[in-house]
Amino acid sequence: MRALVKAAPGPGMEVREIPTPSCGPSDVLIRVHYAGVCGTDLHIWEWDAWASGRLKPPVTIGHEFAGEIVEVGVEARAEGLLAVGDRVTAEGHIVCGHCLPCHTGDAHVCTRTRIIGVDRDGAFADFIAMPASNVMKLDGIPAEVGAILDPTGNAVHTVLEGGRVAGSAVLVLGCGPIGCFAVGVARAVGASLVVASDFNPRRLEIARRMGAHVTLNPGNDDVVARCRELTGGDGMDLVCEMSGHPTGHQTAFSAARLGGRINFLGTPSQTTEVNFARDVIFKGLTLYGVTGRRMYDTWQQMFRLLRAGQFDPRPVVTHRFRLEQIAEAIQVIKDGEAGKVILEVSAER
Amino acid sequence: MRALVKAAPGPGMEVREIPTPSCGPSDVLIRVHYAGVCGTDLHIWEWDAWASGRLKPPVTIGHEFAGEIVEVGVEARAEGLLAVGDRVTAEGHIVCGHCLPCHTGDAHVCTRTRIIGVDRDGAFADFIAMPASNVMKLDGIPAEVGAILDPTGNAVHTVLEGGRVAGSAVLVLGCGPIGCFAVGVARAVGASLVVASDFNPRRLEIARRMGAHVTLNPGNDDVVARCRELTGGDGMDLVCEMSGHPTGHQTAFSAARLGGRINFLGTPSQTTEVNFARDVIFKGLTLYGVTGRRMYDTWQQMFRLLRAGQFDPRPVVTHRFRLEQIAEAIQVIKDGEAGKVILEVSAER
Amino acid sequence: MRALVKAAPGPGMEVREIPTPSCGPSDVLIRVHYAGVCGTDLHIWEWDAWASGRLKPPVTIGHEFAGEIVEVGVEARAEGLLAVGDRVTAEGHIVCGHCLPCHTGDAHVCTRTRIIGVDRDGAFADFIAMPASNVMKLDGIPAEVGAILDPTGNAVHTVLEGGRVAGSAVLVLGCGPIGCFAVGVARAVGASLVVASDFNPRRLEIARRMGAHVTLNPGNDDVVARCRELTGGDGMDLVCEMSGHPTGHQTAFSAARLGGRINFLGTPSQTTEVNFARDVIFKGLTLYGVTGRRMYDTWQQMFRLLRAGQFDPRPVVTHRFRLEQIAEAIQVIKDGEAGKVILEVSAER
Amino acid sequence: MRALVKAAPGPGMEVREIPTPSCGPSDVLIRVHYAGVCGTDLHIWEWDAWASGRLKPPVTIGHEFAGEIVEVGVEARAEGLLAVGDRVTAEGHIVCGHCLPCHTGDAHVCTRTRIIGVDRDGAFADFIAMPASNVMKLDGIPAEVGAILDPTGNAVHTVLEGGRVAGSAVLVLGCGPIGCFAVGVARAVGASLVVASDFNPRRLEIARRMGAHVTLNPGNDDVVARCRELTGGDGMDLVCEMSGHPTGHQTAFSAARLGGRINFLGTPSQTTEVNFARDVIFKGLTLYGVTGRRMYDTWQQMFRLLRAGQFDPRPVVTHRFRLEQIAEAIQVIKDGEAGKVILEVSAER
Secondary structure, eight states: OEEEEEOSSSSOOEEEEOOOOOOOTTEEEEEEEEEEEOHHHHHHHHTOHHHHHHOOSSEEOOOEEEEEEEEEOHHHHHHTSOOTTOEEEEOOEEOOSOSHHHHTTOGGGOTTOEEBTTTBOOSSBSEEEEEGGGEEEOTTSOHHHHTTHHHHHHHHHHHHTTSOOTTOEEEEEOOSHHHHHHHHHHHHTTOSEEEEEOSOHHHHHHHHHTTOSEEEOTTTSOHHHHHHHHTTTSOEEEEEEOSOOHHHHHHHHHHEEEEEEEEEOSOOSSOEEEOHIIIIITTTOEEEEOOSOOTTHHHHHHHHHHHTTSOOOGGGEEEEEEGGGHHHHHHHHHTTOOSEEEEEOSOOO | OEEEEEOSSSSOOEEEEOOOOOOOTTEEEEEEEEEEEOHHHHHHHHTOHHHHHHOOSSEEOOOEEEEEEEEEOHHHHHHTSOOTTOEEEEOOEEOOSOSHHHHTTOGGGOTTOEEBTTTBOOSSBSEEEEEGGGEEEOTTSOHHHHTTHHHHHHHHHHHHTTSOOTTOEEEEEOOSHHHHHHHHHHHHTTOSEEEEEOSOHHHHHHHHHTTOSEEEOTTTSOHHHHHHHHTTTSOEEEEEEOSOOHHHHHHHHHHEEEEEEEEEOSOOSSOEEEOHIIIIITTTOEEEEOOSOOTTHHHHHHHHHHHTTSOOOGGGEEEEEEGGGHHHHHHHHHTTOOSEEEEEOSOOO | OEEEEEOSSSSOOEEEEOOOOOOOTTEEEEEEEEEEEOHHHHHHHHTOHHHHHHOOSSEEOOOEEEEEEEEEOHHHHHHTSOOTTOEEEEOOEEOOSOSHHHHTTOGGGOTTOEEBTTTBOOSSBSEEEEEGGGEEEOTTSOHHHHTTHHHHHHHHHHHHTTSOOTTOEEEEEOOSHHHHHHHHHHHHTTOSEEEEEOSOHHHHHHHHHTTOSEEEOTTTSOHHHHHHHHTTTSOEEEEEEOSOOHHHHHHHHHHEEEEEEEEEOSOOSSOEEEOHIIIIITTTOEEEEOOSOOTTHHHHHHHHHHHTTSOOOGGGEEEEEEGGGHHHHHHHHHTTOOSEEEEEOSOOO | OEEEEEOSSSSOOEEEEOOOOOOOTTEEEEEEEEEEEOHHHHHHHHTOHHHHHHOOSSEEOOOEEEEEEEEEOHHHHHHTSOOTTOEEEEOOEEOOSOSHHHHTTOGGGOTTOEEBTTTBOOSSBSEEEEEGGGEEEOTTSOHHHHTTHHHHHHHHHHHHTTSOOTTOEEEEEOOSHHHHHHHHHHHHTTOSEEEEEOSOHHHHHHHHHTTOSEEEOTTTSOHHHHHHHHTTTSOEEEEEEOSOOHHHHHHHHHHEEEEEEEEEOSOOSSOEEEOHIIIIITTTOEEEEOOSOOTTHHHHHHHHHHHTTSOOOGGGEEEEEEGGGHHHHHHHHHTTOOSEEEEEOSOOO
16 A cells, blocks of 8 residues: 655655555554644654654654544454444544553553554555544544544643633634634634734634634734733633743743633743743642643544534645645645645545 | 831831721731741841832731631621631631632632731731631631641642542652641542652651651652652652742652642742643643632631641641740741741730 | 512512611612512512511512612722722622631532522612622623523523533523523533423523524423434433423433433422432432522623623513512513513613 | 353352353453452342343353453553453453543443443353453452452542542441441541441441441431531531432431532432422532442542552451352341452462
8 A cells, every 4th residue: 555654764754555554353444535744744754853762664654534444353343333434533642541641531641652653653544554442433524624633632622621611711822723723612612702823924814714803913912911901901711822932831821810721732842931930829820731632532522513513623724735745745834834734645435 | 016017128027016906897806826937927027029029018027827806897796707705817818809810719819919917917916907708717726726727728729739639649849837738738638658858857857747658858869760669650640849949840840740730839039941842741731830728618628637637737836936036936947947937926815 | 769578478579668778888789770580589479488488578579680889888998899880780699708618619508698689688679788799890791681690690500510511412401581591501602402491382482592403392392312312312411400390300310411410400399209220320420409600600601701792691581570560570470471571670871 | 160150030140160251352361369249249149120121141240359360362462561460350341432421531331331240241250351451450459359349449439529528528328338438438538527327236337447437327316417516517528328228318418518419329229209409409419320430540549549558448348258158148248237248269379
């Protein structure tokens, strides 16, 4: 089959013919229709410090996808819940199910997590084998949407963690794809005020289409002052930090209200100087680091919002490429002008 | 009456005769029996940047106390809940009751908080007038214990925030009085492992008397490595950061387990460099800044533990002074050798 | 001033001239513009067992209202938060602030609760004196809406208790005014499916206007079967029991999903036979009894939803009367054909 | 191998030779050392309405056990977490992992639950095959304790659900084995007052040994009055209803404080008349139905309490029998004089 492979240490990826993965007893084999390209894939392409420290080539890349089941392992078949022909997506974190986080509702930070497309073969390929327990039926959700539920789930996790979004004032810092998804999710779950901030006017335009009440550009706007103004002086109940920049962090600390919350998803490449006394302790803030998706709370909430039509991530998709065009896909992400980028891997029947 | 007053900008305090405060309609007037001396009082004595920016002399100092009601205002009397002769203590944060934090369970970070002994006259005096709503009956708790329930409440708040201490592994970083109280609270509420860390062997000795299973001295011990060892490699479920030092913060981030929690109480005088990607996001941590005491959840939980004898803060008390000996009291705190320091203000009848 | 008074034991009420209440130091005096008539007022009119056991005539009736501050007590004035001319409404439960429920976030079940219009003089009058701590500014919310925030708050409390409404399937059993408000709240906070059930087609019509996705009439529809159908067999995540009938209870138990929740607001006049094994234990259900409004979480959430325009209770209002027309107002409620009934007490200036 | 089998519809069970179960790829095969006999086994023995409606003979009985791994399936082996020779116990609810409850933290009420010893072959046998995901290492917990962690986990679930036991007042209604375990758990997690109630003095004696502060016999004591007295009039924060009797339910409703909680575990054979207005709504109560154990939160908390020596369930064990003595074991349970009854199935090596 075709697969987009990091063949050896160093930059780039290549499309290769490799054997179709075998389907273990607890697995299903899935023909991939669409896949999403992520900032992580850019890091892998560029072979930065993180990528070279973690990946063991050769490995098939890609962790966001949707497709169709073509084979069901014997144990999975006995369960009777998945069948050949089912349209599905999957959680890309394969977890142990036995460690303390797995046993206490935090499987998304399982001590033995293996991520598809990073620690084992991924989804930029004609087929992928996945443990049945990670696979979920789309049941009417379009395959293209199904292909981007991994990052959409990041947004759902970021917005809903803390549990009191209804009626609240939410600031989304950084309007990359996940930030834009977060805007849509916050609206869907009843936030009263959603403010989105980014330096890039095109991204702010997408944020507006996803439902942001107010968009701010830190190049022109005093984000903290505007947030106070918009909330009668209180500040924001929830800040979704999606930028991963120390300046974003400073804005987050200043914009959050007394007793408020900041959920951090954007992964910085540098450290941030934090004034814990002024910005955390005297404000009584709660901070939370977002990894992956709650398994499977996040997925259930996301499916319900999507199926009820309360939220549609598709306005964030700006580019579509074929598998062979990966270099172009990587380039538009690098240029910073793209929303979500999708690979069309194989035709839906 | 006698009062310990910051009379004018600059270091020091003095005992003065000032008028007994009047008792407003919603107030009670309390004769002070015992008062606790706090690190905050040291900052005020020394007139550091924080103190000079906040206090408006002349102001009577002191925010930890217990005593006896000698007068009840007309409105408070109508409520019928407090009476002359009642032995009481009080929450020292006087809050507005109308702002967003006050209305949503976070009155401890009320936007209009006025703290006794800081923003208005305090408890190092023969009498103090307090709003009846802040006053709580000791009902059998010894007055000396009542005098230190403000810092004990800080510890209860720090340990219980997050709500899953039973059966968990708790690291207390910094064994000043509040850290030592936290050790005792953690034991009382069913922590399975309580590790206490400090550079000062005398403080570790107090921590041991308060029930620490293991005490570590970062001068000799690798705190993070020992915590992993003691938890089968997992790390600590909850870190109570009481040191307020950037090195304490680094230990906290490294010692907390995946999906764990750090509650920050120690207020640093400098910033900390935080690696959000490695230490917060990929670990799925929750961080929380502790101010004051939850009003009045913290007090209720504390009273119950104390009355049932599950926890006794008295082993932490190392020094007792008369009001006039304030300079000595401040000095033993400054020397770093003291546990909790108590002022004996007037005799219990 | 004019006041609608239960003058003596027995049915009925009468409009009387009584002295304007005095404004205590911690009170504000409010000129009443609009007031809401509640099922409770019907019980008081009819002087049923509950009413005759609780009220001590003479007492001015009425607990739902909005108006304008005309006087501020001396202590309340010192706070500086309320002023003559402010448009306000108020929480009608006057609580002690000292008991265990008050101290632990459950002031709505304060052991010493005194309800206006029941335990002390109420709002069906030209003026009412209220403790400043119970009074909230409307800040742009129309006075007529302000007059019905007590029952709207009941609905907010019922829908939000449990904290996971976003994306969920909600069944509202009983479409009286509070049921219809609940439909609107559930939609505003992101429920994916809102089903409303009542025997009365007019009430179902109001529920539809408030946003119910599906309305069912137990006279024609198999409510439980339809709920299962609409949820792919799972059943409802949350049932808001507003009917107060044992048959409603049975429907609630059967319609709730495994691991689901039922919040009970409708107060039955008879007992219900509960099959705890089948309907509670083996289903892993959570049940919760709704009294009043969380003080003041519920109010904050409600104000935000209203001010952002996410929810408008006015379609539920079907009748308006003058104070002197109380007998007519009571009659339309008794007939069961009314939505919310409002008294116009005095003109807004 | 030997197995205790319900061979055909009707009362009784018999020890038979049957084939040793095969170990599937995701399974482990366990030699059973000890097993616990449960009230459920009595129902199965007697072949009551519930049993005859649910079991499909022939089926091997028994769902509480501990033993030693003798074979690891190929998929389970690949995980590398379980090995031949490991001392283990197991969660007896085998769940689908795909349904809404499984996906949202409520796997204990999975819509497709299959219970060992009820819906599939159980543990009263020389060997049992279990899915590896349900199996947990004892790691130092004695095998006899390991054999009774299913009911001990019921108690942990009952006591900890709601999350605020530290400092609280807990009433345990019904001192069968799970009630007695609950007493010990409540003490271990910091309850300030644990009251236990039962008609049987021997059971009260066990409750006292497990740490009950006060034991009451409804035959002589006014349980509700005593609870009020012991809590200064407030009533109990948490009632653990283990009796399954309508009179126990009434006591629970009356003894619970305003804003309190009742967790129901005892499964009644009849319905209860509930006064929802008086006992649930006006009290603002939360009720919760306890099924099984939270997977695997409950297990983690239980293991930690046990390993730290905070809690020991062994004083509850009153009888030990060999597998062949099942009739005697059933008889002592039926007599109502037994605490926990254990079967010694095969010798530990």
